[in-house]
Amino acid sequence: MMNQNTVLATVNGKEITEQDVYAFLSELDPQIAAQFSSPDGVKRLVNELVNGEMLYLYAMENSYDQEEDFKSELERVKANILKKYAVNKILSEVSATEDEITQFYNDNSERFQKPEAVRASHILVDEFEKAKEIQDEIHQGLSFEEAAQKYSTCPSMQVGGDLGEFERGKMVPEFEEAAFNLKEGELSEPVKTQFGYHLIKLQYKNEARLRTIDEVREQIKQQVIRAKQEEKYFNTMEEFKNRYNVSINI
Numbered sequence: 001m002m003n004q005n006t007v008l009a010t011v012n013g014k015e016i017t018e019q020d021v022y023a024f025l026s027e028l029d030p031q032i033a034a035q036f037s038s039p040d041g042v043k044r045l046v047n048e049l050v051n052g053e054m055l056y057l058y059a060m061e062n063s064y065d066q067e068e069d070f071k072s073e074l075e076r077v078k079a080n081i082l083k084k085y086a087v088n089k090i091l092s093e094v095s096a097t098e099d100e101i102t103q104f105y106n107d108n109s110e111r112f113q114k115p116e117a118v119r120a121s122h123i124l125v126d127e128f129e130k131a132k133e134i135q136d137e138i139h140q141g142l143s144f145e146e147a148a149q150k151y152s153t154c155p156s157m158q159v160g161g162d163l164g165e166f167e168r169g170k171m172v173p174e175f176e177e178a179a180f181n182l183k184e185g186e187l188s189e190p191v192k193t194q195f196g197y198h199l200i201k202l203q204y205k206n207e208a209r210l211r212t213i214d215e216v217r218e219q220i221k222q223q224v225i226r227a228k229q230e231e232k233y234f235n236t237m238e239e240f241k242n243r244y245n246v247s248i249n250i
Contacts (some may be wrong), residue, residue, distance in 0.1 A: 131190035
């Protein structure tokens with residue numbers, strides 16, 4: 001990797017560095033920025049930055065910055081930036097106290113209920129008989145993970161059939177009913193769904209519970225701040241209407 005101060009081009013004495021390229025990329029949509037990740041992409045980007053500098057020099061050479069149309073456009077852009085800056089200044093001091101976070105948690109506990117969830121692995125095959133054969137192999141000592149890698153037709157076979165943790169409503173009904181009725185470490189009988197036959201092994205089950213305040217503190221903090229910012233914005237605008245003699249005729 002080059003040093004960010006590495007000079008990639010020079011236009012009339014002005015250097016374009018790798019840092020300039022990074023800064024330009026940071027302002028782009030990530031999907032668009034990805035198109036310039038190759039050496040050829042960086043070269044194209046540097047050429048665009050060079051083009052921009054040349055256009056700037058041409059504009060200054062022709063005193064475009066003194067034309068009335070440019071000055072009007074500059075004032076419009078400046079006004080829009082200043083409006084956004086003013087909003088940020090007005091709302092920047094809004095914060096959430098620990099008492100407000102605790103009060104929100106206590107008043108909205110139903111929002112922080114974590115439903116029952118399980119973590120399960122499965123082996124998917126097309127035929128019932130094949131599922132029974134695999135079940136027998138597992139009972140005879142073949143590990144579930146090895147059996148999944150060997151026989152399963154689901155992409156999860158690459159991780160030993162592990163489906164991760166899921167709540168009710170995330171899987172097809174037949175699979176869900178079987179998984180949630182297993183005991184930890186238990187292997188199911190073959191379960192038929194629209195995808196085929198599954199052997200399911202329950203890794204663990206988490207009962208429904210109320211998330212602790214520490215688990216949701218940051219989430220609550222952001223919600224409290226947003227609500228207070230909305231209130232401050234509304235109250236400030238009402239105050240400004242009196243201060244700046246506003247008349248709305250619609």
